[in-house]
Every structure is written in C-alpha cells, then in structure tokens.
Amino acid sequence: MVIEVEHLWKSFQIPHERRTTLFENIVGMIRPNHYETYTVLKDISFEVDEGECIGIIGDNGSGKSTLLKIIANILRPTKGNVRITGKMTPFLELGVGFQSDLTVQENVGVYAAIMGISKREIKNSIDEVIDFAGLTNFRDTKLKNLSSGMQVRLAFSTAIQTDPDVLLVDEVLAVGDKEFQQKCFETFSKYKREGVTILLVSHDLGAVRRFCDKTLLLRNGEKEIFSDTNSVIDEYIYRPDEARDPPTGKSDTRWGNKDIEITDVKFIDKNKKYNDNFISSDPLTVRIFYESHEKINSPVFGIIFYYQDTYCYGTTTEFKGCDTGLVYGRGYVDFIVEKLPLIAGEFEVTVAVASSDYKTQYDWHNRLYSFNVHNQMRDLGIFSVDGSWMVVQQ
Amino acid sequence: MYRELILRLAWSDFKLRYKNSALGFFWSLLEPLLMLVILYIVFSNLMRIQVEHYQLFLLLGIILWNFLDRGTSMSIWGIVGKPSLVQKVYFPRDILVLSTCITALMMTALEFTVFITFMAIFRVMPEISIVYFPILFIFEFLIIVGLSAALSALNVYFRDVQFIWRLIVQVGFFATPILYPITIFPENVRWIVMLNPMAQILTLTRDCTLYGIPPEPLNLTYIALSTLFVLLLGYFIFDRLEPKFAEAI
Numbered sequence: 001m002v003i004e005v006e007h008l009w010k011s012f013q014i015p016h017e018r019r020t021t022l023f024e025n026i027v028g029m030i031r032p033n034h035y036e037t038y039t040v041l042k043d044i045s046f047e048v049d050e051g052e053c054i055g056i057i058g059d060n061g062s063g064k065s066t067l068l069k070i071i072a073n074i075l076r077p078t079k080g081n082v083r084i085t086g087k088m089t090p091f092l093e094l095g096v097g098f099q100s101d102l103t104v105q106e107n108v109g110v111y112a113a114i115m116g117i118s119k120r121e122i123k124n125s126i127d128e129v130i131d132f133a134g135l136t137n138f139r140d141t142k143l144k145n146l147s148s149g150m151q152v153r154l155a156f157s158t159a160i161q162t163d164p165d166v167l168l169v170d171e172v173l174a175v176g177d178k179e180f181q182q183k184c185f186e187t188f189s190k191y192k193r194e195g196v197t198i199l200l201v202s203h204d205l206g207a208v209r210r211f212c213d214k215t216l217l218l219r220n221g222e223k224e225i226f227s228d229t230n231s232v233i234d235e236y237i238y239r240p241d242e243a244r245d246p247p248t249g250k251s252d253t254r255w256g257n258k259d260i261e262i263t264d265v266k267f268i269d270k271n272k273k274y275n276d277n278f279i280s281s282d283p284l285t286v287r288i289f290y291e292s293h294e295k296i297n298s299p300v301f302g303i304i305f306y307y308q309d310t311y312c313y314g315t316t317t318e319f320k321g322c323d324t325g326l327v328y329g330r331g332y333v334d335f336i337v338e339k340l341p342l343i344a345g346e347f348e349v350t351v352a353v354a355s356s357d358y359k360t361q362y363d364w365h366n367r368l369y370s371f372n373v374h375n376q377m378r379d380l381g382i383f384s385v386d387g388s389w390m391v392v393q394q
Numbered sequence: 395m396y397r398e399l400i401l402r403l404a405w406s407d408f409k410l411r412y413k414n415s416a417l418g419f420f421w422s423l424l425e426p427l428l429m430l431v432i433l434y435i436v437f438s439n440l441m442r443i444q445v446e447h448y449q450l451f452l453l454l455g456i457i458l459w460n461f462l463d464r465g466t467s468m469s470i471w472g473i474v475g476k477p478s479l480v481q482k483v484y485f486p487r488d489i490l491v492l493s494t495c496i497t498a499l500m501m502t503a504l505e506f507t508v509f510i511t512f513m514a515i516f517r518v519m520p521e522i523s524i525v526y527f528p529i530l531f532i533f534e535f536l537i538i539v540g541l542s543a544a545l546s547a548l549n550v551y552f553r554d555v556q557f558i559w560r561l562i563v564q565v566g567f568f569a570t571p572i573l574y575p576i577t578i579f580p581e582n583v584r585w586i587v588m589l590n591p592m593a594q595i596l597t598l599t600r601d602c603t604l605y606g607i608p609p610e611p612l613n614l615t616y617i618a619l620s621t622l623f624v625l626l627l628g629y630f631i632f633d634r635l636e637p638k639f640a641e642a643i
Contacts, residue, residue: 012641021554069640073484076637093482101410110406113399114483 001085002166002197003048003071008080010041010066040066042221044080050165051195055202055212055229057236062218064201068092068170071199086165086197089116093170095155100144104135104154107143111158133157152180160187167191170201185211205233206375237277237374238269256363260299260327260353264289267371276371280343280384284371286335288351290363295328300358303335304350305342306367307382312347318356341384344375396489403493408500422501423508426456437573445575447518447604450509454603455572457505458596462538463563465498469542470549470556473639481640488632491542499535521606530599530609533621537591540621540628547635550642571596591620 013035019025040063048054056064069075071082072090097114098107108126130139133153138146146154169188188211192198202208208215208229215232217224225232268285269275278284288301301324302316317324317333324333349371352364377384412418430453437443437452445451472494473480479490513520549555570593579587587593594617601607 020552022552022558023554025552069481074481074640090483093478096478096482097476099406099410102406106406106409110402113402114479114485116399116485118398 001047001083002050002052003199004081004083005044005046005067005071006081006083008041008044008067008070008082009039009078010063010070010075011037011039011078013037040221041070041077044218044221044223046216046223046226048197048199050197051192052214053192053198053200053212055200055208055215055232056218057202057205057208057215057232058218058224061220063221064218065170067218068168068199068201072168084166087116087163088166088168089162089164090168091159091170092168094152094159098143098151098155101142103140103142104130104146105139108154108158111155112161115159115162117158117162129157129161130154149177149180156180156184156187164191164196166197166199168199171203205236206377209233209376210378233376234279237279238271238273238275253366253368254364255366256353256361258363259294259360260290260292260296260362262288262351262353262363262365263291263330265349265351265365265369267369278340278371278373279376280373281339281341281377284337284340286337286349286351288333288335288353289330290327290332290353291330292327295326296355296362297326298324298356299327299362300324300354300356301333302350302352302354304352306348306350307342307345310382312383339386340373341386342373343377343379343381343384344373345382346370346372396485399485400489400493400496403489404496404500407493407497411497411501419504422504426453426460426505427508429456433573443574443578447516450512450516450518450604451575451600452573453509453512454600455596457502457509458534458599459567459570459572459592460505461498461502461534462541462592463567464501465495465535465538466541466545466559466563467556468498469494469538470545470559472542472546473550474546474553474643477643480643487636487639488543488629491546491632492539494546495535495539495542498538518604520603523602523606523608526602526609526614527599529614530595530602530617533617534592534595536621537595537624540624540626543628543632547632547639550635550639566590566592569593591617591624 014037016034016036019028044063044067056067058064066075068090069092070077071084072088072092073082074090074092095111097111099110102110105126108129112126112129127139130136133150133156135141135146135150135154138150143151143154167188185207188198188200192211198212200208200212212229214227215229216226217232217236225235266274266287266289267276267278268287269278270283286303288303290301292299300316300318302314304314305312315335347370348367349369350365350367351369353362354360354364355362412422430449433452433456434449438448469491472490473487476490480487545555545559569587570590571587576584576587576593576597588597594613598609598613598617602609
C-alpha cells in the first residue's frame with residue numbers, strides 16, 4: 001500500500017468577520033465571533049497500491065483539491081489519517097517560487113530545490129533542462145522578460161526532473177496549448193510505465209478514462225464510489241439529476257396554433273433513464289410528448305440540433321419516411337440515435353410539429369432543450385465522422 | 395536533505411536584494427556606516443563617552459544589533475510573504491524561516507568586512523580571545539532563529555505583530571549597551587540590564603574582540619541557556635501554529 005487514507009474529515013471554520021490583528025482579537029474577545037463550519041471532506045477512506053494511477057473526479061466544490069492538498073501535507077486533516085510510503089511530489093501549480101528578477105538558470109536551480117530535486121537527482125544538467133524547454137538562448141535572461149508560455153515550459157521541464165514514488169497532479173494539464181498538454185501526457189505516461197503511483201485530479205473525463213486504472217468520485221465531500229474508471233465515469237455522467245430547470249415557455253421561443261401541443265421533451269440514456277448528460281458514441285433517444293386536440297392525419301414531427309449558434313442537423317419524420325398516421329390524444333414520438341456522433345459540448349434542441357404539407361405550424365419549441373456530451377475519445381471537434389484509416393505503401 | 399533548499403532560497407533572496415542596483419552591495423554598507431558617523435559624533439563629542447576604540451566599539455555594536463533587527467524583521471514576512479510556497483508545495487516550513495535568517499547572516503557577513511577594514515585602519519590587533527567570537531556569534535544567530543520562528547508564525551494570525559515587534563526592537567536598541575558600555579550603570583543595577591542575553595552577547599563579543607578579555611564561564615553558560623530557551627520556545631510556538639498556515643495565510 002503506497003497511499004492509505006483512513007476516515008479523513010476536513011472542515012474549515014470561516015469566521016463572519018475575519019480578525020487578522022491582535023487588536024481585533026482582543027476587542028473581539030468581548031463579543032464572540034460567529035464561525036461558519038464547512039465540512040469539505042466527510043469520512044473519506046481509500047487505498048492505493050504501488051504503480052496504480054488513480055483519477056479523482058467530481059463537481060466543483062466536491063472536495064477534490066482539498067483532498068489532494070491533504071495528501072500533499074499542505075493542509076492537515078481535522079480527523080483521520082493519511083499514510084504515504086516513499087517520496088511524494090505534488091504538481092499543484094507549475095513554477096512555484098519563480099522569481100521574475102532572477103535569470104532562467106538561477107530559477108531552475110531554486111525551483112528544482114523547491115520541488116525536492118537534489119543536485120545529484122537532476123538527471124540532466126541545468127543546461128539540458130533549459131535546452132529541453134527550448135530556451136537555450138535565454139539562459140541568462142531574467143525570467144520577467146520571458147513570455148508566460150516560455151515560463152510554463154521552463155517550469156515543466158524542471159519539474160519533470162523529479163524522481164518520485166508518488167506523484168500528485170491537480171489540473172496542471174489545464175494550462176497551456178494542445179501541444180503542451182500532449183507533452184504532459186507523454187511525461188505522465190512515462191512515469192506510469194516506470195511504476196510511479198499517480199493521483200490525478202481533473203475535469204477532463206477523457207483524460208481520466210485514458211489514463212487512470214481506478215477513479216474516485218467525490219460528491220459534496222463524500223466518497224460516492226471508488227472503482228474501475230469506466231464504471232465510475234458512467235456513474236458520474238448518468239447519475240439521476242435532482243435539480244434541473246424545466247424549460248421555460250417564453251413566447252418568442254415557442255409558437256404555433258397548438259392543435260397539436262408538445263407537452264414535454266426528454267433525453268433518454270443507454271440505461272433507459274432520463275438524463276441530460278451523455279458520452280459520445282453512446283445511444284441517445286429524444287422523446288417528444290404530445291397532446292393532440294384535433295384528429296390530424298399524418299402530422300410531421302421535426303428536430304434540429306444546434307451547437308452554440310451553428311445549425312448542426314435537422315430532420316423530420318417525413319424526411320425519414322416515417323408516417324405518423326392519425327394522431328389524436330396523448331402520445332410520444334422517439335428520435336432514436338444508436339451511436340451519438342457528437343464529441344463534446346452543450347447541444348441545444350428545437351422540436352416542432354407541423355401539418356403534413358408543412359404549411360401549418362402546430363407547435364414549435366425553438367432551442368428550448370439542451371443536453372451535454374462528454375468526450376471519451378481522442379478525436380477533436382464537434383461531431384465525429386465515422387471513418388477509419390488504412391495505410392498502403394507503394 | 396533540505397540543506398540545499400535552505401541555501402538556495404537564502405542565496406537567491408540575498409541576490410534579489412541587490413539585483414537591480416549595480417551598487418547594491420555598496421548601499422547595504424552605507425547604512426551602518428552612516429549610523430556609525432552620526433552616533434560617533436553625537437556620543438563621543440557631545441555626550442563625552444570615554445571608551446577605548448569607541449569607533450570600533452560602536453561599529454561592532456551596530457552590526458550585531460542590526461543582525462538581530464534585520465534577521466527578525468525579514469523573517470516576520472518569511473511565511474506570510476511567500477503564500478505560494480506554503481499553499482502549493484510542501485517542505486518543512488521552518489525552512490522558510492531558516493533561509494531568511496541565513497540571508498540576514500550573509501548581509502551581516504558583508505558588514506563585517508567593513509569592520510575588519512576598520513580594525514586594520516585603527517591598528518587594533520585581535521588577541522587569542524578572538525576564538526570566542528564565533529561561539530558568541532552562533533549563539534546570537536540561534537536566538538535570531540528562535541525569535542524568527544515565533545514571530546513569523548504569529549504574524550500569520552496576527553498581522554500587527556510586525557508593528558509591535560518594531561517597537562520592541564526600538565526600545566531594545568537603547569536598552570542594550572550598543573551606544574554605551576555597561577559600566578555607565580551603577581554596579582547594583584547592571585545585572586538587570588545583563589538579564590538581556592543580547593546585552594551579554596554584545597558586551598562579551600567586544601571584550602574578546604577589541605580588548606582581549608575572554609568571557610567568564612558563568613556568562614557563557616547564561617547565554618547558552620537563554621539561547622536554548624528562546625530557540626525551544628520559538629519552535630514550540632511555530633510547531634503549534636504551523637498546521638493551519640496554508641488556511642490562514
């Protein structure tokens with residue numbers, strides 16, 4: 001066991017008025033200060049074996065970063081224990097302790113020492129670190145004269161000289177461009193191959209899925225589930241949502257004579273549950289509930305997908321050759337997608353129902369509904385093209 | 395294991411203090427010299443203090459007191475002034491205090507080059523008793539570390555500690571025999587002044603450096619014990635307050 005977390009509790013006391021001087025404290029003794037206690041972590045326990053790579057996911061404010069900081073010994077638990085064997089290096093922020101008035105070379109030396117890399121341990125010399133960051137010509141330049149991108153590169157190439165048993169990573173990957181993130185991943189993969197135990201806090205579920213063997217899901221400071229990554233991410237995305245606003249019926253987003261009324265629209269996930277969050281390539285069904293006040297023959301139901309303001313896709317029952325027949329009373333129409341070709345983002349949906357010749361609008365809900373798609377592939381963009389590669393050498 | 399980190403931090407801080415002025419080192423020496431000239435004129439001519447080698451007596455007092463003043467005043471900011479080193483990485487936090495004290499030590503070492511020059515100019519040859527100088531100097535350093543540990547930790551929670559400490563240092567400057575020899579006090583109150591370990595260190599350092607008088611074992615023991623007391627108390631306070639630094643900073 002490399003990391004053992006036992007019944008960990010952490011609460012912060014936040015005073016209504018903060019006293020930072022002795023004077024305020026003495027005066028304050030007369031009237032007691034009121035504290036608000038926020039319990040950020042509640043009874044967290046888990047164990048990590050050597051060489052495992054663990055993802056920690058959860059909504060904002062679920063306690064991910066606090067947990068990581070406690071494991072890094074920066075914050076101390078209110079109750080409970082954390083035991084770590086071996087050398088631990090936190091990557092909570094790159095370039096901690098960088099001094100803008102020192103030169104590149106001097107900063108590498110100080111930063112390496114801060115990250116716990118002794119002279120002997122610097123695998124490459126300081127020169128090689130600077131070369132790796134692509135700053136060979138800037139050795140004696142003061143740090144303040146470098147661009148922020150250069151500074152991040154320098155910090156990263158210094159930090160990765162470390163030779164830890166346990167590596168703690170907090171959203172470091174969120175900074176920098178695609179190329180830099182790629183570099184980060186290659187480095188972490190290398191650490192993983194070398195048997196380093198890694199804890200990764202991230203919002204990038206795709207990264208967690210690619211990279212982590214097991215994942216811990218936190219919700220409101222409690223351990224929701226700690227298991228293999230795929231099932232945890234499914235749980236996270238497809239969990240029932242308690243609070244989601246029902247669509248508002250604003251007049252400029254809804255029109256029609258309401259002979260047929262669309263009463264509700266739901267998205268259904270692969271577990272046959274109503275949901276607004278989906279993983280790309282998973283099944284999705286849009287269910288349109290209607291109530292027809294007249295007997296109407298073969299009305300046409302339509303659907304449009306938007307991404308931001310881009311009209312992505314539109315279709316109708318008529319285009320697809322689906323005859324709705326005589327419609328009267330309540331019912332629903334399903335638009336079934338077996339393999340969602342969307343990659344990531346929030347998609348808005350318009351649903352409408354019209355007469356068979358499209359001349360009469362019964363009900364039109366303009367972009368009233370939306371669902372989110374989370375990526376688990378490495379593909380980029382909005383939608384995926386179902387293609388594969390083939391290489392021919394001639 | 396952390397020796398390299400302490401030295402790196404201390405050295406980079408030292409360099410930063412002079413980095414942007416070519417005459418940086420020179421400026422740092424000017425301050426004690428200016429003080430020396432003013433105090434010398436005032437006390438030697440106007441107040442008529444009669445002490446052998448009064449220039450050197452005064453300069454040594456100023457340098458040693460400056461060491462305490464500077465070491466503690468810089469260390470008060472040692473934790474509060476470096477939030478990212480407290481909140482984003484972990485190493486034992488007393489390293490921040492130690493490295494600041496060592497920066498002050500480097501600055502004081504620089505001032506001692508002036509003192510040595512002055513000794514040469516006034517042709518004062520140190521005698522064998524000079525061997526006690528490093529011992530006394532180390533005791534002073536440890537007192538500074540102890541005070542700094544307590545002050546830097548307290549300043550995280552009570553930001554007016556810095557102002558209170560400035561007042562104490564000001565009072566201390568006059569209550570410690572820096573401008574005057576201990577002998578200006580009547581025999582029966584001297585022991586009260588000498589309860590202050592800094593008064594002992596200053597007096598004994600001058601005796602062994604300028605006048606060839608080795609310190610009494612009793613005095614040395616008193617200094618050693620009070621140093622130990624300050625150091626332990628300082629670290630006790632620091633250890634008590636350290637766990638919540640990252641939250642309170």
